Amino acid sequence: MDTGRRNIDLHLSHEEITEDHPDPLVSCLQIVASHFNRPTSLTVLTAGLPHETDQFTPELVVRAATRINLEATPRRTALSKHPAFTLPVIVALKKRGPVVILEKAGKGAFSVALPGRSEPHTLTDLEIMEDYAGWTISFKEAAAAPSGLHGPVTKKGAENWFWGPLRTYWKSMVQVMMAASVINLLALASPLFVMNVYDRVLPNKALSSLWVLALGLSIAFVFDLLLKVSRATLIDYVGRKLDIHVSSALFEKVMNIRLQERPESTGVFANHISQYEYVREFFTASTLSLLVDVCFLFLFLFVIYLLGGWMVIVPAIAVVLVIVSALVLQAFVSRYLARAQSDAAQRHGLLVESLTAMETLKSLRAEGYFLAKWERFIQEGSRTQSQIKAYSSLAVNIAQFLQQMTTVWVVVAGVYRFAENEITMGVIIAIVMLSGRTVAPLAQMTTILTRARYAFAALKTLDDVMGQPDERVGMKDYVNRVVLDGELEFRNVSFQYPAVDRTILSEVSFHISPGEKVGILGAIGSGKTTLARLASGLYTPTSGEVLVDGVDVRQYHPYEVRKAVGLVVQETDLFRGSLKENVLVAKPGASDDEILFACRMAGVDAFAARHPMGYDMPVGERGSFLSSGQIQSIALARVFLISPPILFLDEPSSALDLAAEKVLIRHLKEAIWPDQTLILATHRQAMLALVNRLIVLDNGKVVADGPKDRVLAALAERAAARAVQDLSDTSNDFGEDDDQEEPPRQSGQA
Known part of the structure; x- marks a missing residue:
């Protein structure tokens, strides 16, 4: 444990908190901040945090700690089972409420800071254990401090707001990949089962072997089911946690963008924010599993080679053709992608603007005008989307066609080899099944590539949003000032x-x-x-x-x-x-x-x-x-x-x-x-x-x-002078008109 004493201003933290924020948990956080020589300002710690009342929670403490470059870890466990932690640590007590354990104070005793007390108290291990309420919050200094209070996001901003949080779930991602890998390995069981039944069970009528094989395959399918359920649960967990973290960061950023940098169209801006759905779906849906499936096609090709030798050429050619067709058609899709996003943003902008100004719109009888604009946007967007869908559907159809042709030509090649007694009927059936399993994931490659383009385009848009100037940037180490006089x-x-x-x-x-x-x-x-x-x-x-x-x-x-x-x-x-x-x-x-x-x-x-x-x-x-x-x-x-x-x-x-x-x-x-x-x-x-x-x-x-x-007298004099001047100007105007009248004709003039 780190028990080195630091200069901690307990009294100042308490006075600041009791004036504006009576929650003792915030007071404890200020004491911890003082220990680490971080800003103790209530405003820096709590301003803008998502709480509807003054009640603070351990989860909010974690978010507040990141503002001063501290990592907070809440734990809800018995104190006897609590891992060793670095002091100071916030401990919840039943009678005293949350307190801060500062350092050891001799054998079996600790120096404890209580909110509202200017001097630390000494509590024994037994007193803390008896009064323990079930949770603690430990702290440590973060590895690297951002350049501002909330870390300004630049061209590499996604590293901070998206990739960073995504990396925190790397263990879950690895588990998903491991589950997908085992599922692919279990996929070999079915073709091998069929091959053995046709080649060994049927010719020899070995019914006992049949039941052994069937039981083994059933067990494999049970594991396959459990792994798929576990994989879906993990993907849902990562998606939910990432969604909460990243969407909250996006909304917090929107709330703190400088008004001078605010986009002109609220609807378009809202559409840009909603594009986060593309990013989340791509990185947390079944995309990862599909990528693993694509990687395992080489294993299936290798097994086909072991079973059928040169017959592996047929599915290998199909794999190459599917990949080439998908990449070529994606080049056409990319031409329309940016236009589709722009069309969607324009539609959303018009919708928000119309709903916001509905009363004015109706009073001006402008429904037809806005409906015409809406239909124009819809038609333009529909044409773009139809092109994207056409190319995507063509790629899927080509993949399915090649999968069907693979089955045909594998059977044809297998018949020739069977006629030469080089392979058995069971091997032909197994190769057909493995070939289908090899090409099948590639049929979804176009879908994956389209979603990837949408996701990375959305990520770039969101990165621009997160890169907008933040009115809070650059205040991590500022001297906290409070307005008192009103000058x-x-x-x-x-x-x-x-x-x-x-x-x-x-x-x-x-x-x-x-x-x-x-x-x-x-x-x-x-x-x-x-x-x-x-x-x-x-x-x-x-x-x-x-x-x-x-x-x-x-x-x-x-x-x-x-x-x-x-x-x-x-x-x-x-x-x-x-x-x-x-x-x-x-x-x-x-x-x-x-x-x-x-x-x-x-x-x-x-x-x-x-x-x-x-x-x-x-x-x-x-x-x-x-x-x-x-x-x-x-x-x-x-x-x-x-x-x-x-x-x-x-x-x-x-x-x-x-x-x-x-x-x-x-x-x-x-x-x-x-x-x-x-x-x-x-x-x-x-x-x-x-x-x-x-x-x-x-x-x-x-x-x-x-x-x-x-000032009122001066304004009155100026108004009077202006009135006189206006009257004078009016008189001059009449005089000029009289001068411009045609003179009377002289007698005798024509």
């Missing part, structure tokens, strides 16, 4: 959305002190919403800096920024489920009192109280069962639930009527604490009662910044 500053910030030529923000600079209440004014498209996205770290500036508490937001973990900057955007998305579930998305472990307070302040309680199901009322997909104002109220409740130092509200009353707006203003005055920074982007005059400073944007630039009264 926000923009320094010469310019921003341009991808694939958009226009600059949204240009050299924007301003400073907002902690606790300041600031309003953002500007015309539509002036950049107010973009300011909110930059402040919350959803996007990064094209140039310049966004600072929170005097620190560039890129130095924070993204979760810390979004925890500190509570953002309410104009178009809030709700998720299918209940009202309570949609509020709890912001803080899964919130108490009922916290939920009720946040909902009262946001106005959610007003309509929830009138519904028979209350907070269990369904909201529909994307909030389809609610009004725009109700959806906006839920968005406010989410922010009030986390109570961030900086509150950025983007048009919070745009969907409310005047009465609801007055109630919202009253609740906001009550809910916003004095030291909380408020940034309010609005067009509504009444909402300005919440702020005492205004920043005015025009075409992505700050054109005014100062106390509310002074």
Whole structure:
């Protein structure tokens, strides 16, 4: 055991965990991280892990440990049967809960760290054994650390996210190959049985030998059945485990791609993700067994040679012809493969877009337009798929034809050799059976090759997805920072959305002190919403800096920024489920009192109280069962639930009527604490009662910044001056028209 003492900060880990995450298992993980000199930040360890409540599990500890380059191994076994482990180790106790055994403290005793205690305790072997709850988690340093917090995926990214997990099941893969090999060896039993029956049993009427042979063959078939069942079970096990691991990694990657790198079409992107099914099916289905079967054809050819000599030429030629035809036809299939994948992505993109915008589509009577596009995609895809199926079917038919011809010519050759007394009838039948067994797997070679092309094309597509920039990369060894004050500053910030030529923000600079209440004014498209996205770290500036508490937001973990900057955007998305579930998305472990307070302040309680199901009322997909104002109220409740130092509200009353707006203003005055920074982007005059400073944007630039009264007065003067100028321009226009009129004719002119 490694019992070397390291500097472990128990008290700091506990204080950090009890503030935000009361689970003692997370506290134990922080103690272990401190032992290995790894980051103990709660955000680094737990942010984004798949848990619906604050309850942590040993499985989540394993995933959290990988973030700090540790390998965690959970074991559920009796402590007396537990293998020797390297300290520290997390041990679950019945009374004390999970604890960390740090090191030996003399004979029969250990130094143990308990969550919530600043000093380690000493427990004896007997005390630990009596209180043991049945599971442990041991740790060791990983062999090699990835280059970032979550290991950026590059051109060799599949080595990390796919081949690496697949290699962890190499033992199961070897067992599958061994089972397939034995199954192929047992396949020799049937032809040899028939040969012996025809050559020895029938001529000699040796019925006792017949029963011995039949019993032996039956036993072989029983083993064959058991091996096939075991092989299928192993393949299913590997496929299920790999599916859980890899699909989770893919979805986690999708959740953490930088929004600036997000593909334009959500449907096409979703189709790319779904192509993982091709990869999984190819590597975990019967493909491995088929490959083993193909390898064993040489054994069958060798046995045929031993039995029939030169007769092996017939199945050997058939094998060569099947392989050549499959490879040639696959060259034609590959021409259409990329087009088929593109067609499928376009269809999926149109389907997702149509379903998402169904209400708008119907209101515009655009069903026919979208149906025409769908039918065009279907026709193009159908033509491509028909070509692929035609070549694949041709290859299968050729293989079956050659298999049939092999039987014919083996029998013909066998008859000539039988006539010359070189072989027996039983040998002919055995060779026919072995020849069929030799060529049969090759009939599926085209199918294997087609699936392989699909799988590797999908793997390349998924590798590109996993290679997208991750907003969490490069934070493994960063100094964890927490936003406390709520100070926000923009320094010469310019921003341009991808694939958009226009600059949204240009050299924007301003400073907002902690606790300041600031309003953002500007015309539509002036950049107010973009300011909110930059402040919350959803996007990064094209140039310049966004600072929170005097620190560039890129130095924070993204979760810390979004925890500190509570953002309410104009178009809030709700998720299918209940009202309570949609509020709890912001803080899964919130108490009922916290939920009720946040909902009262946001106005959610007003309509929830009138519904028979209350907070269990369904909201529909994307909030389809609610009004725009109700959806906006839920968005406010989410922010009030986390109570961030900086509150950025983007048009919070745009969907409310005047009465609801007055109630919202009253609740906001009550809910916003004095030291909380408020940034309010609005067009509504009444909402300005919440702020005492205004920043005015025009075409992505700050054109005014100062106390509310002074800025409003300046805006009023500018509006009045503009009105006078417009009136003057109108008068000038009339004057110019008068000057251009034709002068009256002089008398006597023609």
